[in-house]
Amino acid sequence: MIKVLKTGLYSSIQDLGRPEFQIYGVPVSGVMDAYSAKMANILLGNNATDAVLEMTMTGAVLQFKANTLLSISGANLNPKLNDSAIRMHTVISANTDDILTFGQTTKGLRSYLAVAGGFQTKVIMGSRSMCRSVTAQTTLKLNDELKIVEYNPYETGKNASVKFNNDHFESSRIDVFEGPEFDALNHDQKEKLLNSEFSISKENNRMAYQLEQVLENKLEPIITSSVLPGTVQLTPSGKLIILMRDAQTTGGYPRILQLKETALNVLSQKYTGDNLKFNLIPYQ
Amino acid sequence: MNDVLNFKKALQNKYAKQKVYINSAYCSILISYDTTINNIYDRISDIKRQYSKEFGHDKSTYNLWRIPVCYDDYFALDLDELSEVKKCDKSEIIRRHCEAVYTVYFIGFLPGFLYLGGLHKNLHMPRKAKPRLNLLGGAVGIGGQQTGIYPHDGPGGWNIIGNSPVDLFKADQDKPCFAKAGDRVQFYKVTLEEHQKIKALEATGFYKLESEVIDD
Numbered sequence: 001m002i003k004v005l006k007t008g009l010y011s012s013i014q015d016l017g018r019p020e021f022q023i024y025g026v027p028v029s030g031v032m033d034a035y036s037a038k039m040a041n042i043l044l045g046n047n048a049t050d051a052v053l054e055m056t057m058t059g060a061v062l063q064f065k066a067n068t069l070l071s072i073s074g075a076n077l078n079p080k081l082n083d084s085a086i087r088m089h090t091v092i093s094a095n096t097d098d099i100l101t102f103g104q105t106t107k108g109l110r111s112y113l114a115v116a117g118g119f120q121t122k123v124i125m126g127s128r129s130m131c132r133s134v135t136a137q138t139t140l141k142l143n144d145e146l147k148i149v150e151y152n153p154y155e156t157g158k159n160a161s162v163k164f165n166n167d168h169f170e171s172s173r174i175d176v177f178e179g180p181e182f183d184a185l186n187h188d189q190k191e192k193l194l195n196s197e198f199s200i201s202k203e204n205n206r207m208a209y210q211l212e213q214v215l216e217n218k219l220e221p222i223i224t225s226s227v228l229p230g231t232v233q234l235t236p237s238g239k240l241i242i243l244m245r246d247a248q249t250t251g252g253y254p255r256i257l258q259l260k261e262t263a264l265n266v267l268s269q270k271y272t273g274d275n276l277k278f279n280l281i282p283y284q
Numbered sequence: 285m286n287d288v289l290n291f292k293k294a295l296q297n298k299y300a301k302q303k304v305y306i307n308s309a310y311c312s313i314l315i316s317y318d319t320t321i322n323n324i325y326d327r328i329s330d331i332k333r334q335y336s337k338e339f340g341h342d343k344s345t346y347n348l349w350r351i352p353v354c355y356d357d358y359f360a361l362d363l364d365e366l367s368e369v370k371k372c373d374k375s376e377i378i379r380r381h382c383e384a385v386y387t388v389y390f391i392g393f394l395p396g397f398l399y400l401g402g403l404h405k406n407l408h409m410p411r412k413a414k415p416r417l418n419l420l421g422g423a424v425g426i427g428g429q430q431t432g433i434y435p436h437d438g439p440g441g442w443n444i445i446g447n448s449p450v451d452l453f454k455a456d457q458d459k460p461c462f463a464k465a466g467d468r469v470q471f472y473k474v475t476l477e478e479h480q481k482i483k484a485l486e487a488t489g490f491y492k493l494e495s496e497v498i499d500d
Contacts, residue, residue, distance in 0.1 A: 019316050022307045024453070024461045025391040124455050133395055133436055134455055177324060180312070224392065224399065226307055226314035250309055250392030250399075261320075283325055 002115070004144040006061035008102060010206075011140040013119050015051040017245060018127040018134075027246045028229055029131040032206060032268035033110050034261070035168065036074030040114035043071040043091055043162065050118025051128040053146075055111045057271070059102020060140060062113075064094045066150045069116040073164065075108030075269060090161030093153060108169045108269040120147035131246055168266060172197075174276045175263045178283070179232060181254035184219050193256070194280055198240065202272045206246040209267060211276075214238030219254045227251040230259030242267065285389065285401075288313060289466045291335060293344060298334065308465055309390050310399075348385065348468040350494040351433075351448055353424050354479035355381075359447035361416075366409055366426070366443055378473055380404040381431065381445065388467045396435035396453025396461045400469060403431045415441035422447045424471070449474075449483035450493060462493060 014037070017030025031037035031054055038048045053060070059077035072079050072088050079086050080101045086092050094100065102111065121128045124135050132138045140146075185193065193215055203210035216238045226249060227233070233241045233253035242259065243251075244267075257278060259267065270276065292308045295315065299306070303318035321327050355363065355378045367374045386400035393399075403426065411427045416439065419425075423434040425442030434440050435452040448471075454460050463469065474482070485491040 019305045019318075021460070022305060022314070022316070023391060023464070024395060025393060025397050026395045026460070125458075125460060133438075223310045225309045225312040226392075228314065228316065248393055249307070250390070 001065040002119075002146040002148055003063045003065060004060060004140050004142060004146065005063055005099070007140045007142055008055045008060040009058040010056040011060045012054055012130040012138065013051050013121050013140075013146070014054045014129045015118075015127055016049050017129050018125045021125050022226075022228075022249045025249050026125065026134055027131055027207075027248060029127065029129040029134070029206075030245050031112065031129075032245055033074055033112070033265045035265040036108075036110070036269075037112045037114075039089065039162065039164070040071045040073035040112045041118070043073070043089065044069055044114055044116050046114060046116070046118050050114065051121060053113040053119065053140075055102060055113070057105055057109055059111060061102070062100045064096055064098045064100070065145075066148060067093070067095050068148055068151045069093050069153060070100070071114050073112050073114075075105045075111040075169075077102040077105050077111045079111075087161055089164050107166075109271045110268055115148050116151040117149035120149060169269050171266060172274070172276050173279045174267060175260040175281055176232070176257040176278045177260065177281055179255040179257045180225070181219070181222060181234075182256050184254055185217070185256060189215060189217060194278055197275050197277050199275050200270055200272055204271060206244055208244055208247055209242040209270075211240040211242070213240075215240060221252045222254055224250050224252050225255070227255060228258075230261070230264045231255050232257035232259065244268070285310075285387065285466075289344065292465075294334070295331070307390070309392065344466065346466045346468065346498050347463070347495045348470060348498050349463055351450055351469055351471050352474040352478065352482055353382075353446040353448045353471045354474050354476055355446040356476045356479075358476060359420070359423070360445050362412075362425075362443035363445045366407075366445060369409065370406060372406065377407065377445070380407055382471045382473055384470070386431070386469045388463050388465055388469060390465045391461060391463070394435055394438075394453075395455070398432055398452070398461075398463055398469065400430060400432055403429055407431070409443050411441040412443060415439050416444075419444065420447060422449060422452075424448055447479065449479045449486060450491070451486050462495075468498060 014031040017028045019028050037052050041050050071091050130138050198211045198213050201210045201212045229245045231243045234256050235253050288308050295306050305316040307314045363374050384402050386402040389399040389401050408429050409426050419434050419440045421436045423444050424446040425444045427442035433448050
């Protein structure tokens with residue numbers, strides 16, 4: 001078990017979500033940056049589908065009530081185990097009563113903590129991902145007790161770490177495909193969309209990232225259609241909204257672009273004020 | 285509608301052995317793959333070819349669900365206004381709302397929110413200029429040409445004419461919503477007392493919604 005001594009800004013248990021429940025109007029949900037989360041899991045020999053703790057900008061303070069192995073990937077929130085700094089992207093052993101502290105981010109936005117065997121919190125509709133209006137709890141609460149499996153490693157002192165590709169944080173390139181309504185845009189609008197630099201507005205969360213700049217348009221709303229994480233919607237007022245993992249399953253704004261899965265991971269590490277540029281993967 | 289559902293079924297057969305999630309809306313289909321696709325544009329033309337071919341018109345079974353609604357003034361926040369605007373007795377509005385057999389086009393917007401088609405023309409009413417911030421879960425409303433039930437407490441801009449005691453979204457169940465795209469829905473009027481009784485029964489998990497199988 002792990003006890004929550006401090007929650008951090010926005011911390012939640014996430015796995016790869018519940019895509020099969022979109023037919024019931026349930027958000028896909030799941031880790032925002034699947035690349036980093038999978039990295040943390042794989043380092044421990046976990047399944048990619050195991051649940052991890054996602055922390056945003058400011059991390060949690062946690063106390064272990066069992067022995068386990070842990071690994072941390074994604075944003076660097078300056079993790080410390082019992083007040084000594086620990087490395088990212090490697091396997092660390094933690095013992096009962098150890099205290100794991102996270103601070104402010106120095107690189108990236110979302111950090112992932114994995115433990116051996118994965119977090120064992122409640123499964124709702126095939127997933128442990130916390131999500132508003134689906135699970136009772138949306139974020140960690142003070143004094144929560146998160147179930148984990150006791151793990152006593154035979155050998156300790158493993159020292160290997162993996163090199164994390166820093167492009168993941170630094171690249172401003174967001175790979176996209178044409179969305180279903182892309183061709184409703186005129187030539188100038190397409191040019192502007194694909195050749196300008198955009199920045200992320202302060203409206204950014206697990207549901208959607210809104211961009212600061214507008215793309216003027218007179219597009220009609222569409223008949224309500226499916227949307228999914230990575231869909232870029234264009235509103236009548238010209239706002240560009242990039243839907244993220246907790247987005248609703250249908251929408252009525254034209255869907256002009258669709259992010260590549262890897263681009264969603266890159267975007268998830270960006271926040272207010274960061275720049276991005278769409279890179280269209282051409283029709284071959 | 286049938287075209288969408290039949291093609292969805294054909295795709296489900298095609299992908300029976302793969303981990304693929306297929307969802308439909310009014311006139312679109314979304315296919316989510318669990319695996320990486322090497323060339324998305326090849327895949328799109330493959331699916332377009334499949335669509336241009338004849339695809340099976342399998343007999344699918346759908347249900348007609350009878351959903352209780354309490355139209356009492358206690359819940360029906362906008363029924364008086366609707367009655368005035370439409371120059372139509374409240375009882376007549378309720379009769380029309382209960383008379384129609386609605387088609388479930390799909391579930392979206394919120395978990396368990398049914399997109400229903402078939403609202404009587406005289407009941408069409410624009411959404412409220414200012415949405416309410418705190419609607420009660422189960423609120424039955426009219427928004428434009430649509431009617432529907434808000435599954436949870438929350439904000440909403442539709443004109444509220446009643447409340448259903450039925451829980452539309454049970455997160456702890458494998459099948460969290462009773463209805464699926466293609467099913468039908470009909471409302472029937474219950475009193476405030478009956479609403480409370482059903483609500484209590486629903487909370488214990490023993491309430492069973494009336495339904496019948498229909499052929500399509």
